[in-house]
Amino acid sequence: MSRDSAEFMPHPDTWTRRDLLDLESLTLDELTTLLDTAFAFKQATDGCRRKLPLLEGKTTSNLFFENSTRTRTSFGLAAKRLGADTVDFTASSSSLSKGETFIDTAKNIEAMNVDVMVMRHHTPGAPHLLADHVDCAVVNAGDGTHEHPTQGLLDIMTIRETRGEVRGLTVALVGDIAHSRTARSNIWGLRKLGAHVIVCGPSTLVSRGWEEFGVEVAYSLDSILPRCDVLNLLRIQFERQYTRPFPSVREYALLYAMNADRMARAKKDILIMAPGPINRGVEITPDVADGPHSVILNQVTNGLAVRMAALWLVAGARDKLRQSICRGPAAHG
Amino acid sequence: MPSLLIKNGRVIDPSQDLDRVTNVLIEGTRVAAIGVEDFEAATVIDATGKIVTPGLVDMHTELREPGCEEDETIESGTAAALAGGFTSVACIPNTDPPIDTQASVEFVRQKAARARNCHVFVLACVSKNREGQELAEIGSLVESGAVGFTDADRPIHNTELMRRALEYCLMFDVPILNHPEVLELSRDGIMHEGLTSMVLGLTGMPSDAEDVMTARDLRLAEYTGGRLHLMNISSGGSVELIRRFKSRGAGVTAEICPAHFSLTDDTLRTFDANCKVNPPLRSRNHVDACIAGLVDDTIDIITSCHAPRASEKKLQALDRAPFGMVNLETTLSLVIKHLIEPQFLTWPQAIRKMTINPAQALGLSKGTLQVGADADVTIIDPDVRWTVRRDEFHSRSRNTPFEGAELVGRAVRVIVDGEVRFARD
Numbered sequence: 237m238s239r240d241s242a243e244f245m246p247h248p249d250t251w252t253r254r255d256l257l258d259l260e261s262l263t264l265d266e267l268t269t270l271l272d273t274a275f276a277f278k279q280a281t282d283g284c285r286r287k288l289p290l291l292e293g294k295t296t297s298n299l300f301f302e303n304s305t306r307t308r309t310s311f312g313l314a315a316k317r318l319g320a321d322t323v324d325f326t327a328s329s330s331s332l333s334k335g336e337t338f339i340d341t342a343k344n345i346e347a348m349n350v351d352v353m354v355m356r357h358h359t360p361g362a363p364h365l366l367a368d369h370v371d372c373a374v375v376n377a378g379d380g381t382h383e384h385p386t387q388g389l390l391d392i393m394t395i396r397e398t399r400g401e402v403r404g405l406t407v408a409l410v411g412d413i414a415h416s417r418t419a420r421s422n423i424w425g426l427r428k429l430g431a432h433v434i435v436c437g438p439s440t441l442v443s444r445g446w447e448e449f450g451v452e453v454a455y456s457l458d459s460i461l462p463r464c465d466v467l468n469l470l471r472i473q474f475e476r477q478y479t480r481p482f483p484s485v486r487e488y489a490l491l492y493a494m495n496a497d498r499m500a501r502a503k504k505d506i507l508i509m510a511p512g513p514i515n516r517g518v519e520i521t522p523d524v525a526d527g528p529h530s531v532i533l534n535q536v537t538n539g540l541a542v543r544m545a546a547l548w549l550v551a552g553a554r555d556k557l558r559q560s561i562c563r564g565p566a567a568h569g
Numbered sequence: 570m571p572s573l574l575i576k577n578g579r580v581i582d583p584s585q586d587l588d589r590v591t592n593v594l595i596e597g598t599r600v601a602a603i604g605v606e607d608f609e610a611a612t613v614i615d616a617t618g619k620i621v622t623p624g625l626v627d628m629h630t631e632l633r634e635p636g637c638e639e640d641e642t643i644e645s646g647t648a649a650a651l652a653g654g655f656t657s658v659a660c661i662p663n664t665d666p667p668i669d670t671q672a673s674v675e676f677v678r679q680k681a682a683r684a685r686n687c688h689v690f691v692l693a694c695v696s697k698n699r700e701g702q703e704l705a706e707i708g709s710l711v712e713s714g715a716v717g718f719t720d721a722d723r724p725i726h727n728t729e730l731m732r733r734a735l736e737y738c739l740m741f742d743v744p745i746l747n748h749p750e751v752l753e754l755s756r757d758g759i760m761h762e763g764l765t766s767m768v769l770g771l772t773g774m775p776s777d778a779e780d781v782m783t784a785r786d787l788r789l790a791e792y793t794g795g796r797l798h799l800m801n802i803s804s805g806g807s808v809e810l811i812r813r814f815k816s817r818g819a820g821v822t823a824e825i826c827p828a829h830f831s832l833t834d835d836t837l838r839t840f841d842a843n844c845k846v847n848p849p850l851r852s853r854n855h856v857d858a859c860i861a862g863l864v865d866d867t868i869d870i871i872t873s874c875h876a877p878r879a880s881e882k883k884l885q886a887l888d889r890a891p892f893g894m895v896n897l898e899t900t901l902s903l904v905i906k907h908l909i910e911p912q913f914l915t916w917p918q919a920i921r922k923m924t925i926n927p928a929q930a931l932g933l934s935k936g937t938l939q940v941g942a943d944a945d946v947t948i949i950d951p952d953v954r955w956t957v958r959r960d961e962f963h964s965r966s967r968n969t970p971f972e973g974a975e976l977v978g979r980a981v982r983v984i985v986d987g988e989v990r991f992a993r994d
Contacts, residue, residue, distance in 0.1 A: 260768070337884050359886035360770045361840025380888075381770030417770060445767045 244288065245276060247552035254554045255367045255374040256546050258383040259424040267389075267428055273545035274393055274538070281317060284540040289319030290548050296320045296352040297345050300377070301327040301338060304356055306512060306536065307377050307387070311354045314543035323350065338362065339369050346370045352551050355379075373550035381415045381473075386546055387511055388421025390539040392429065394531050395466055397538065398507055403430035406463050408454075410492055411470035411519055414441045414481075418511040419470055423451055434460055437470075437492065440481035457492050458501070466507040469494055469519040485518055495521040499529070507531055570597045573987060574608050578616025578948060582623055583921035584937035593621055595944040598986040602940060614982060614989075616948055622920045624656025624687075624945030624985065626936045628927040629746075629800055629824060629872035630897065631721075632658075632689070635676065636665025641877040641965050643677060646897070647686030649964035651991040653873065653897040654980030656945035657688040657928070657935045661746075662699065663721035669694035669705040671713040678714055687985055688945070690716045690933060695734050695745060701726050704733060711741045716931045719746035719800070722847060722892070724782060726752060731786065735795025744796035744822070744930060749782035749807065750774075750848065759887050761834040761849040769837060771887065774849050776804035783807040787814040790821050798822045798930055802868055803829040803848040805858030812867040822930040823867065826874030827896055827903035830860055836970060842883045842890035843970040846876070860913050863922070870930060871922045873900040877966030895964050899957060901949065902976035910977075916951075944987035951978045 250269040259267065281288050296315040300308055308324075315322045325345060342353065352373045355363045360382030367374040378384040396402050407426050409419045413435045426433050427450060434452040435442050444453055454460045472488065482488050494508060508520070508530045516522050525532060573595040580603065581588050587603070594601045594608040602608060627650065633641040641649075643660075650658045660677065662668035668677060674691045681689035693715035694705045707718060718738060725731045725747050734745050755774035760766050762773025783799060787810055790797035802808060802823045811823050828846050833853050836844045844850060851859075862868040876893025883890050896903075904923070908914045914922075928936030935945060957974045959967040983991035 337881065338886060339884055357886060359888045362886045364840045365842075365886065379770075381772075383770070414767075415770075420768070420770060443767050445764045448764055449768075 244280065244290065247549070247556070248273070251549045252553050252556070254550060254557055255363070256385055256550055257363050257367060257374065257376045259385045259388050259421045260383065262428070264428050267425060270389055270542070270545055270549065271393055271396065273549060274389065274541040277544045278538065278541035284317060284537060284544070287317050287319060288544070291315065291318040291320035291551055294320045294351040294551055295323060295349060296354060296547060297323040297325060297350040299325045299342060299345065299353055299355045301355070301357045301362070302378070304377070306539070307356065310536070310539045311377060311543050314540050314547055317540070318544055318548060320547070323348070339366065342366050342370060346372050351554065352547055373554040375546050375550060378417050380417065382417055383421045384417040385421050386539065386542050387418045388425045389546070390535055390542040391418070391422055391468060391509060391511065392425045393538045393542055394509060394535045395507065397534070398531060399465070402426065405465040406432045406434065407466040407468065408434040408436050408460055408464045409468045409470060410436045410457060412441045412472045413437050413446070413470070414443065415473040416470045422468060423449070427451070434464070436460055438482045438488070457498070461498060461502050464506060465503060466509060467494060468509045468511070469514070470511065471513065471515055472518060489518055493517070493519055493521060494524050496523055499524055499527070509535060511535070571987065572596045572601070572610040572612070573984070574610035574613045575616050575621055575946065575948065576613055578619045578621035580621045580938065581917050581920050582938040583917050584623065584925040585939055587938070588917050593938060593946065595946070595984070595987045598944050600938050600940055600942045600944050603938060614948070618950070618952070619981065620916065620949040620951050622947050622949065623924040623936050623938050624947050624983070625654045625901065625923045626657045626927040626933070627655045627873045627875070627897065627900070628659045628870060628931055629826065630658040630660050630875045631663060631877060631893070632660040632677070633664060633877060634680065635673070639879040643680040643689065644684040644686070645963060645965045646875070646877070647681060647684050647689060649875070649895070649897040649962060650687045651983045652963045652980070653899070654901045654947040654949065654983055655687055655873070655897065656947060656983060656985045657690060657933065659690040659692050659716060659931055661692050661719055661721040662694045667694050667699040669697055669699065669710070671709050674710055674713040674715050686990060688935070690931060692717045692719050692746060694718065695720050695725055696730060699723055701730060704730070704737060707737055708741065711743055715743070716933065717744045717746055717798070719748070722748055724748050724750045724752065728785060732789050732793060735789055735793040735797060739793070739795055742796070742932065744798045746798040746800050747782070747786055748800045749779050749786055751778045751781045754778035754781070757888070758849065759845060760837045761851045763834060763852045765834045765837060765852070771837065774847070776806055776851060776855060779804045779848055780806035780810060783810050787811065787819060787821060791817070791819045796820055798824070800824055801826060801829070801848050801874060802862070803851050803855060803859060805855045808858050808862035808867055812862065812865070815867060822869050822926070824870040824872045825859055825863065825868045826872050827900050827907070828874065828894060830856060830863065831903050831907045832970065840887060841970055842885065842887055843894055843968045845887060845890055845892055846894050847892040860908070863908065864913050869922060869926045871900070871904060871919070872927070873897045875964070877964050878968045880967055883968045893968060895962065895966050895969050897964060898962055899969065899971055899976070902955070902979050905951065905978040906976055944984060946984040947980050948982035949978060950981045953977070953979060953981070955979060
């Protein structure tokens with residue numbers, strides 16, 4: 237940690253993880269620490285416009301084995317706002333096509349003295365596997381259909397920012413739950429913070445199994461709509477399936493698209509969110525996406541704050557870990 | 570003639586309902602006598618406190634040669650078999666090229682003879698080039714020594730081909746071994762479909778993918794009267810179907826491997842590719858149903874389902890990592906830990922499923938200590954504690970999820986054709 241950071245705020249004792257791999261395994265304290273840090277960063281940087289050079293001299297690397305525009309840009313910008321150097325790595329330009337395992341690729345990049353590795357991969361568990369094989373900190377930027385912790389955090393941050401409190405709110409995740417990492421991260425985060433979570437979508441894409449985890453399962457958006465405080469409209473992931481799980485986009489839109497008609501039947505202060513990229517006309521009509529209830533662009537800004545928080549927290553935890561290893565057991569206490 | 574006396578062991582030979590402390594005399598390559606008398610022999614092995622069984626028979630092993638020598642060779646695989654207590658293995662033809670010609674059957678048999686470890690029996694392809702389209706030349710393959718037919722990990726998907734295969738094999742009296750899995754239901758799957766796959770976002774392989782084809786195969790076996798062996802049973806639904814058909818007298822055998830009675834799908838939470846097997850590790854209710862199937866003999870055979878894969882293949886993201894786990898050197902100890910110690914099976918019941926039952930399913934004159942039988946014997950120390958260290962494996966591959974596991978009991982002497990081929994102190 238640089239001197240500046242200690243002046244601004246000390247690295248919190250509630251955060252000791254070297255990696256941020258998922259929200260499922262976080263404690264409530266850890267989750268709150270992440271959110272509080274993100275809020276503090278957003279305020280201290282005038283909505284993430286200014287720099288807060290807490291990671292000066294550190295290097296973060298974006299390892300993206302799957303396409304991404306906003307998450308990658310967001311992580312890159314977050315690192316720059318913190319004063320870190322960033323290295324970008326794209327799968328298409330990589331040696332992966334030459335048969336190298338992604339672990340070898342990652343270890344090569346780590347050998348260039350990278351402190352934090354941000355990884356997106358199309359396979360669940362890939363960041364966990366990576367974390368087992370490297371010494372740098374690892375942040376999961378989306379692993380297949382498993383989790384997308386920073387997306388979950390920025391969604392929750394946006395809800396908390398707008399409504400003050402998450403506890404007691406009814407939040408519906410609508411759409412392709414089966415293939416959505418955003419849904420999973422939201423479910424764990426929101427449940428820990430005390431929200432009532434509904435997963436809603438076609439029965440081919442929403443498993444009854446979620447009820448085991450205290451989540452309400454619904455197939456009809458219209459039936460749950462009047463109860464919802466927040467709607468998070470997930471994109472249909474056409475690229476992840478063979479047989480279409482519903483007959484047509486038209487029928488999907490008929491059943492699940494958030495449009496003016498449905499808005500009229502929703503709570504007056506309903507929040508409309510979407511993790512993007514959005515399919516206008518499929519899960520959301522343009523008037524709703526650009527309407528007064530939509531916080532879609534706030535989500536993007538908050539994403540920057542959340543990613544700054546994540547990078548700073550894991551980098552700090554890694555430093556502490558390394559110091560305690562160098563000093564040995566005597567350093568404890 | 571060289572002679573060998575195994576003294577004072579607890580001799581368990583389910584083929585003759587034998588379970589008592591006695592002596593086994595071997596002369597040359599045959600079992601010469603069993604009894605408490607003082608036999609004279611050139612060599613004497615004191616087996617006090619040990620269990621003496623017919624050499625264990627594994628009817629489902631991958632030896633990977635020819636073509637996949639980075640995973641295993643016939644020599645290394647048979648060495649691993651010996652270390653695990655197996656004196657006979659039947660190898661499945663997921664090789665490159667697949668074993669679908671007389672020449673390739675002879676290649677495996679010659680390599681095995683040269684390795685001089687355990688006996689190797691060849692399971693050849695049901696279909697030409699393992700493509701699931703046309704029958705391989707089953708008659709010629711039987712002539713060159715194939716003892717059964719399977720397309721290995723590829724299910725016989727074409728229902729008509731399955732029917733023809735069962736029918737055609739009637740005249741050679743050899744079994745068809747099928748891995749039941751409807752691929753449209755399990756496509757791209759990584760693990761068992763259930764709560765854990767839902768949480769982890771890993772593509773699921775529903776147990777129905779297994780059950781639907783199990784049901785089909787049982788129907789066809791009953792209809793044709795062919796000999797059917799179901800490989801790799803892992804689901805409660807399949808156990809139930811097999812139980813029902815067996816009660817009607819259908820001539821079917823079924824196997825399970827240690828993965829499916831030792832581990833559950835929760836293990837995948839580690840994202841360890843060594844836990845990626847096909848069929849997948851199932852949830853607790855399926856594991857319990859499979860154990861119940863072992864108890865009532867619905868599942869009559871325990872195999873290793875040894876599937877060696879080179880470490881660079883397993884060190885990939887879960888979707889790219891191949892299925893499979895090595896098991897030859899851990900199967901017996903896992904049987905002891907998960908089936909015998911919890912008293913699901915007695916020692917004789919477990920040994921039956923690893924000796925005479927698989928031998929009979931393949932029509933082999935193995936798995937017995939009857940006087941005159943081949944002198945293949947496994948001596949097991951049931952009390953020895955050991956820790957799984959994959960670097961000590963004889964197999965070329967290391968893909969086990971049991972690294973570091975504390976196990977009890979393993980083979981200490983393995984005798985093939987009257988010769989001690991493996992000894993451990």
